[in-house]
Amino acid sequence: MSLGMAPHRLERLLVALPSTRMGGTERHTMDLARRLAARGGMAVEVAAEPDLHPALLPLLGPGVALRAAAIGWEAAPPEARATRQAAAMRALVAEVTADAAFIPLPWPDAGHGMLPVLADAGLPRLILLHLAPDAPPPAAVPALGLAGAVLAAVSAPLARRAALAWGVPEDGIALLANPAPAPRTLDRAMARAAIRAGLGLPPGAKLVLFVGRLEEIKGADLLPYISDRLDATLAIAGDGPLREVLEDAAVMDRRGLIRVVGPLADPTPWYPAADAVVMPSRLEGVPLVFLEAAAHRCPVVASAAALEGLGEWAPRLARIAATPDSAGLAAAVAAVLADPAAAAPMIEAAAAHAARQTPDAALQAALGLLRMALLRAVPPGTPQEGMPL
Numbered sequence: 001m002s003l004g005m006a007p008h009r010l011e012r013l014l015v016a017l018p019s020t021r022m023g024g025t026e027r028h029t030m031d032l033a034r035r036l037a038a039r040g041g042m043a044v045e046v047a048a049e050p051d052l053h054p055a056l057l058p059l060l061g062p063g064v065a066l067r068a069a070a071i072g073w074e075a076a077p078p079e080a081r082a083t084r085q086a087a088a089m090r091a092l093v094a095e096v097t098a099d100a101a102f103i104p105l106p107w108p109d110a111g112h113g114m115l116p117v118l119a120d121a122g123l124p125r126l127i128l129l130h131l132a133p134d135a136p137p138p139a140a141v142p143a144l145g146l147a148g149a150v151l152a153a154v155s156a157p158l159a160r161r162a163a164l165a166w167g168v169p170e171d172g173i174a175l176l177a178n179p180a181p182a183p184r185t186l187d188r189a190m191a192r193a194a195i196r197a198g199l200g201l202p203p204g205a206k207l208v209l210f211v212g213r214l215e216e217i218k219g220a221d222l223l224p225y226i227s228d229r230l231d232a233t234l235a236i237a238g239d240g241p242l243r244e245v246l247e248d249a250a251v252m253d254r255r256g257l258i259r260v261v262g263p264l265a266d267p268t269p270w271y272p273a274a275d276a277v278v279m280p281s282r283l284e285g286v287p288l289v290f291l292e293a294a295a296h297r298c299p300v301v302a303s304a305a306a307l308e309g310l311g312e313w314a315p316r317l318a319r320i321a322a323t324p325d326s327a328g329l330a331a332a333v334a335a336v337l338a339d340p341a342a343a344a345p346m347i348e349a350a351a352a353h354a355a356r357q358t359p360d361a362a363l364q365a366a367l368g369l370l371r372m373a374l375l376r377a378v379p380p381g382t383p384q385e386g387m388p389l
Helices: 024-038 050-059 078-095 115-121 156-166 188-199 220-228 243-252 288-295 308-317 326-338 340-356 359-376
Strands: 012-016 043-048 064-068 100-105 125-129 150-153 173-175 207-211 233-237 258-260 276-279 300-302
Touching: 012 024, 012 078, 024 043, 024 050, 024 064, 024 100, 024 288, 024 359, 043 050, 050 064, 078 115, 100 115, 100 359, 115 125, 125 156, 125 359, 150 156, 150 359, 156 173, 156 308, 188 207, 220 233, 220 243, 220 258, 220 326, 243 258, 276 288, 276 326, 288 300, 288 340, 300 326, 308 340, 326 340
Parallel strands: 012 043, 012 100, 043 064, 100 125, 125 150, 150 173, 207 233, 207 276, 233 258, 276 300
Antiparallel strands: none
């Protein structure tokens, strides 16, 4: 990897994405990569597992390229995973020319193998954490070569958890929040009619929507029990290890109110069509589903954990269930369905919040953090004036 002195301009960015499946982290990363190329004027190369490339290819844009690299954060013993990742990153360092690296992490230990290699290469780097458990710090913090790196998280709770996991001060973790997508102009009445017709429902049928990975951490196992307590159709959009279980629940549902629709290439039309979005997650960062629903003025009902990243604003922007079980979530959904007018102020507040979380703001924040990474990489005594990106 051609490094030399810290560059005066950031023209070539390496994005090292250790993911093994598509989700919010990966969508956020690719959106930011496109914007850094288009608005930041740089060539961006995304290194990722070959198996992930088919899902990433449709998200490329001008100036963004894909490179195969065995850096995936996979279900293997931590030591073996780190060894494999380090070897792949050493090969990448030898092949790629970059001025800086951006490392989006779906979990605190997702980069344990590659981060020390990047540090040894002396590459300016921005490390962004998207999700982390609320857990005690590890008995021994691994040597990750974080000195000189710019560390960030997508929410304040995650910043606290990152500090514990990495053994660094909490005030050393910057915030780089997920942006909300710009809402598409859709005819709400037409969207409602089209989605219901596709589901075989009458025009006035109540519709509740779940969008996300079908796994326990997202609370997907609670969905059949939530549906049992509602007089509304529950559309389940997504894929994951619980899909077959949920499809079986739909077959066994005598009322026919559970519909597993599978992964959606574009969930946008579903938000104005739905009467509510339910988020029963047990752990989240800053979920894109909430931002998408809010941008399209669909009320969100969530567990407290699902919207923890919103802090004290969460109860003003969504209906937070009194308890995180199926009974509590179903009661909160039923209340929103029973009195849509009462939810109007919450819907407008959420839409205003989403409107403030613009992609341009996220881009400028990312550029600022990358600029900081460049400055931190400058040797002592080197003039730092006139060094814009």
